[in-house]
Amino acid sequence: MSTKLERDFYLQPTLTVACDLLGKLFVVKKRGGSLSGRIVETEAYIGQDDLACHARSGRTRRNWVMFEQGGLTYVYFVYGMYNMLNIVAEPKDAPAAVLIRALEPVDGIKAMQRRRGTTDLRALTSGPGKLCQALGITVADSGRDLTENGWHVIDDGHKVEQIGRSGRIGIREATEKLWRFYDEESRFVSGPKSVQPRRTMKKTMKEN
DNA sequence: ATAACGATCCAG
DNA sequence: TGGATCGTTATG
Numbered sequence: 177m178s179t180k181l182e183r184d185f186y187l188q189p190t191l192t193v194a195c196d197l198l199g200k201l202f203v204v205k206k207r208g209g210s211l212s213g214r215i216v217e218t219e220a221y222i223g224q225d226d227l228a229c230h231a232r233s234g235r236t237r238r239n240w241v242m243f244e245q246g247g248l249t250y251v252y253f254v255y256g257m258y259n260m261l262n263i264v265a266e267p268k269d270a271p272a273a274v275l276i277r278a279l280e281p282v283d284g285i286k287a288m289q290r291r292r293g294t295t296d297l298r299a300l301t302s303g304p305g306k307l308c309q310a311l312g313i314t315v316a317d318s319g320r321d322l323t324e325n326g327w328h329v330i331d332d333g334h335k336v337e338q339i340g341r342s343g344r345i346g347i348r349e350a351t352e353k354l355w356r357f358y359d360e361e362s363r364f365v366s367g368p369k370s371v372q373p374r375r376t377m378k379k380t381m382k383e384n
Numbered sequence: 385a386t387a388a389c390g391a392t393c394c395a396g
Numbered sequence: 397t398g399g400a401t402c403g404t405t406a407t408g
Contacts, residue, residue, distance in 0.1 A: 219391070228391070238404065255392050256401030262391085275391055305392045346391055366392095388406080396397090 181322070181329045186246030186265055190272040193246070193265040194220040195357050197274060197329065199336040201282060204311050204327045211287060211311050213279025213301050214334065216362040219344045220355040221262070222272045227349035231271030241319050242271040249327070251308070251318035258305035259314050263322065263329070277304045277345070277356070280364040287312075303366040337361055 181200065186193060195218075203212040221229040221242075230239040230252070241250040242264055250262040250273050262273035279301040281288055288300050288310035301307035308314070322328050338360035343351050345366070358365045 221391075230391085233405085236404080252391085253403065254390055256390095256403075258392050260391060277391085303392070344391070348390090386406105386408085389404090390402105393400095395399095 178330055178332045181331060183245070183247050183323050186263065186322070187267055188246075188265065190220045190222045190265040190274060191355065193263070194218045194274045194355070195339060197263065197276075198339060198357060198359055199334045201330040201332055201334075202276065202279060203283075203330060204313065206284075206287070206312065208287075209284060211284035212282045212330075213307065213311070214282055215276060215278075215329075216280050217276075217278035217356070217358040217365045219275040219277055219357070220265075220272070221275065222355070223270065226353070228344060228347040228353075229271070235271075239271070242273050244268055244319075247321060247323045249318055249320045249322065251313060251315050253315050255305075259308040260304045261308050261313050275304060276307065278302050278358070278362075278364055278366045279307050279310075280362060281310070298364060302364050306366075 197215050197218050200215050201212050202215055203210055224232055231242045235243055238252055241248055245268040246265045248264045250264050252260055261276045264273045266272045281300050289295050292300050292310050301310045320327050336359045340358045340360045341354050342356045343354055344356045
């Protein structure tokens with residue numbers, strides 16, 4: 177059995193969404209077929225009090241999607257060359273999103289290899305910039321509703337045994353927040369995996 | 385108006 | 397460990 181995630185899933189608290197997205201399939205429709213990957217690493221960015229969050233200074237031309245209801249994509253451009261894929265969480269006007277940091281390639285691996293210029297499976301989607309390049313995701317895809325026809329997230333029954341937790345990668349502010357989550361067993365997580373502090377946890381968690 | 389800096393990646 | 401590369405944001 178395989179079910180599409182609906183609105184009620186995305187409207188949940190951001191940390192719940194970030195944890196529960198692990199193990200799900202992210203699917204994009206392209207000319208010539210679908211591409212998909214299993215989500216193995218995520219990060220939460222939550223509200224105006226989170227100094228690492230794009231919404232910290234209020235609504236802008238770039239981040240307006242974060243203020244919409246959960247279930248939309250928020251894609252932005254950084255470092256002059258990389259796109260970052262986020263999934264908006266929580267109800268409208270509660271700005272929050274989950275950064276998709278790494279996938280395990282599943283469908284359309286040939287196309288991903290062509291876009292990435294390598295055949296190494298581990299190099300295909302093991303990073304937020306890499307996976308956008310592999311799946312051909314750009315800022316033009318920001319604002320897509322994942323509950324409508326087209327792109328979506330699928331629960332195919334896969335279970336993640338151990339979820340790892342750490343500080344978020346590549347930020348300077350709010351480094352004390354342990355809002356990065358990843359599948360301990362996956363070899364497709366972005367490196368280095370030695371980001372401190374690390375500690376494992378059970379299934380879903382709802383506290384900071 | 386201008387300058388600094390990214391939720392990164394890759395080569396050397 | 398540094399350079400690529402450019403839109404966004406902070407500052408004068």
